[in-house]
Amino acid sequence: MPVAEADVIAGPDPEDACCFVREHAGNRLLQLVGGCTIDYQGRAKSQLASGERLILLKPDGTLLVHSDEGVKPVNWQPPGTTTTADVRELDGDTRLIVTVERSSPDEIVTMAFDRVTMACAFDIEDWEDLELLGTEEDIQQLLRLHPDLVEEGFEPYDMELDRRRGPMDLYGHDVHGTRTVVEVKRRTAGIEEATQLARYVERERDKHEEVRGLLAAPDVSETAHKYLRDKDLEFCELDLDRLMPKVPQLHATQETLGDFG
Amino acid sequence: MPVAEADVIAGPDPEDACCFVREHAGNRLLQLVGGCTIDYQGRAKSQLASGERLILLKPDGTLLVHSDEGVKPVNWQPPGTTTTADVRELDGDTRLIVTVERSSPDEIVTMAFDRVTMACAFDIEDWEDLELLGTEEDIQQLLRLHPDLVEEGFEPYDMELDRRRGPMDLYGHDVHGTRTVVEVKRRTAGIEEATQLARYVERERDKHEEVRGLLAAPDVSETAHKYLRDKDLEFCELDLDRLMPKVPQLHATQETLGDFG
DNA sequence: CGTGCCAGGTGCCCT
DNA sequence: AGGGCACTTGGCACG
Known part of the structure; x- marks a missing residue:
């Protein structure tokens, strides 16, 4: 059984991070850790000023954005989204911009990174179903x-x-x-x-x-x-x-x- | 402003992983990726056979266990838990056992790893509150x-x-x-x-x-x-x-x- | 697909 | 701590 290795890059510059996201999004379980602003527009609308967060992108198109507290992600998207990564000039800085969007309902989450601390990707395969008792x-x-x-x-x-x-x-x-x-x-x-x-x-x-x-x-x-x-x-x-x-x-x-x- | 570096170790043996968890749990945002079984006992009861998952332990005591699909964690615990890491002999193998528990209600999640692909820890600080519009x-x-x-x-x-x-x-x-x-x-x-x-x-x-x-x-x-x-x-x-x-x-x-x- | 309903719901606010 | 209630609720089963 092949051991799926994790790809990890620490402190990538925006270009490298962008390539990394493009390479792995929708394919492997992708993680980004870093400072970013997050905007969401869809069923509702939200803005989140710059702070450090953990971003998870699952192969099925699920997006999870977690801060340092609590069970609920601060932003998210259900399975079925498509991910885009770009590098843009913003406020004189070169930034990684990651967007995650879906249709019906039309929704989009935009993450603009001012720093990427770490990016990593790996395969996780889970064939098992949870057996829940006491429902x-x-x-x-x-x-x-x-x-x-x-x-x-x-x-x-x-x-x-x-x-x-x-x-x-x-x-x-x-x-x-x-x-x-x-x-x-x-x-x-x-x-x-x-x-x-x-x-x-x-x-x-x-x-x-x-x-x-x-x-x-x-x-x-x-x-x-x-x-x-x-x-x-x-x-x-x-x-x-x-x-x-x-x-x-x-x-x-x-x-x-x-x-x- | 000090850039908090991420500690990453790939494929640690159970002892190293155990030390790593003990060192960072409740302190930094801790991640484990690997194959494990998961048992939960509390308000209900659940079992999950061995598979690869991503485990998140936030500094506030939140536990999240994510598989490769869906928004909801397959297992979790709200903030305020305490984490224990141990190495035990199981089926002739040395395994990392991580337990996360809390009281009122009394609940415990037990994770027994047959392999740890990656462990990492880093600080994320997020002072910002989400501004949500359209509620x-x-x-x-x-x-x-x-x-x-x-x-x-x-x-x-x-x-x-x-x-x-x-x-x-x-x-x-x-x-x-x-x-x-x-x-x-x-x-x-x-x-x-x-x-x-x-x-x-x-x-x-x-x-x-x-x-x-x-x-x-x-x-x-x-x-x-x-x-x-x-x-x-x-x-x-x-x-x-x-x-x-x-x-x-x-x-x-x-x-x-x-x-x- | 709409509609109902459970969920280990979580989180917030109020008494 | 108990209780009512919203949630980008998510997820499932059924018509």
């Missing part, structure tokens, strides 16, 4: 398998491949045979989640005599709880500490089933 | 200044420093003196945005005789439009192409005002 989907499926964790006697309909019933997470009937809509959340439910449940239940109440609505979440905000009571809906506390440990088995079971399906 | 806040303020763009004769209350009236974007009365709540959106409004307006208006209708509700957005989904009609609410189309160009003046005006305030 809302996981919790839903657990509750489908163990409906008593929602409420004693609750029995969900099988909506596996029948989304025509609607976007409800769980739909079934309670111990008294009353239709019951359940909206599942993996974290503290707020007013927005309560509203979402209310909307689903309202639709069902238009069609049927009596419909209960349950918001199943590890916690609920006070405002949301009040809203639920106003709308004749209920909160159902989920004990994530008990549920989460069951998730790995669930995934294991599904892999096994996959062998047959 | 929802901008559009709100424009409409406050030019209420006729919402509707002929609309007059908003001055809620500048009085949030007690509620979280409504705009609140005023129309040409007939009828109370009118306006929810502003910068992009196509969907069912969620319609629901949000409905919630605000419902509260006001509980307190007052007659209240109109306007969803002001560049567009609205069909479902949302229907929902608005059902709830006796209205859609108000915003012409962003006409509004956006006015935003720069708005910001300029506010800077000027800032000189006096």
